[in-house]
Amino acid sequence: MREMGIVLFPCLLLLSTSLTKGYAAITRASPLSLGQTLSSPGGTYELGFFSPNNSQNQYLGIWFKKLTPRVIVWVANREKPVTNLVANLTISINGSLILLDSSQNVVWSTRTPSTSNKCHAKLLDTGNLVIVDDVSGSILWQSFDNLGDTMLPQSSLMYNRATGEKRVLTSWKSTSDPSPGDFVIQIMQQVPPQVFTMRGSTPYGRSGPWAKTKFAGVPLMDESYASPFSLSPDVENGTINFSYLQRNSEFSRVVITSEGSTKLFQYNGTGWRLGYESPGNPCDLYSACGPFGVCVTSNPTKCNCIKGFVPKSMEEWKRGNMTSGCVRRTKLSCQTNSSTKIQGKGTDVFYRMANVASRCGSADFSAEVQLAYCERYNC
Structure with missing residues (x-):
């Protein structure tokens, strides 16, 4: 804060x-x-x-x-x-x-x-x-x-699909230097819309697609969590606005910090209370474990490869840098230009994974398509 x-x-x-x-x-x-x-x-x-x-x-x-x-x-x-x-x-x-x-x-x-x-x-x-x-x-x-690093109630992020105009939050360079820092929060043009945190031109974190009342990539936004955030399209003007409501507090604010965290603060009469923070853990970072990697919050090593894959660079993984992700242990037996289904031994099949949230570029697809085309979309 x-x-x-x-x-x-x-x-x-x-x-x-x-x-x-x-x-x-x-x-x-x-x-x-x-x-x-x-x-x-x-x-x-x-x-x-x-x-x-x-x-x-x-x-x-x-x-x-x-x-x-x-x-x-x-x-x-x-x-x-x-x-x-x-x-x-x-x-x-x-x-x-x-x-x-x-x-x-x-x-x-x-x-x-x-x-x-x-x-x-x-x-x-x-x-x-x-x-x-x-x-x-x-x-x-x-x-x-013309927002800075803070969004107040009744202000909003905005994206105009017709003109490409954006209203974003830009972090301070440091807690004592208000010049523009490394991180920007903005609405992206995907359909359905998403909110991204960018570090320069590289995605740092994202909300996942908007699903009627919540962002698919934010676990806290379930039926038990009364989200203060809202995303509303203005069809007439061709714009999308992202804002939040002020609840149970006379003063509140949403800030993008110089370290890249999005935080919602509410004043409780004696001080500022942290009501929401993203990323909440290292696994919330965009592509934290790279292509075909799975980030496990309860795992001290943080990253695992999905079934049939191995670390792309074991040396980097040993040093704690797992962003290069994983590669296939063996090549696919099918041909990419063939639609023929081969049955029996050696057949390439989908591996279904449950309770996994995608943090890479093709996350708008289903889990099966995500795994099949992850390399193609370079997530």
């Missing part, structure tokens, strides 16, 4: 009380500067500047206002911190939110596709920072469309 103390430099402590009072909105006439905060109407969330680990780097972020220590749930300029003691968040002429440094250089911008010069920015009690057109009242931009 990432909890962060916010460091204020000594000169900032001399700011007047009026400067530290929470703003109701940001306009061109009233920008937000270091030492100032923007509060949501009910005082649930707060927007302001923070500096992790006593560094000189200043970031614009959102956190739970009522909780100590502060927990950062969104960062604007995560790729480019302000490195001096002067920064201002204001509205540009075309209606974009822009973060300026002491030299009036643009550090970060929403790049709002709008020509409105009559708008303001405010923070909602959902934790959503929005730019609102003063005339029409429409939302021109929102932070919920």
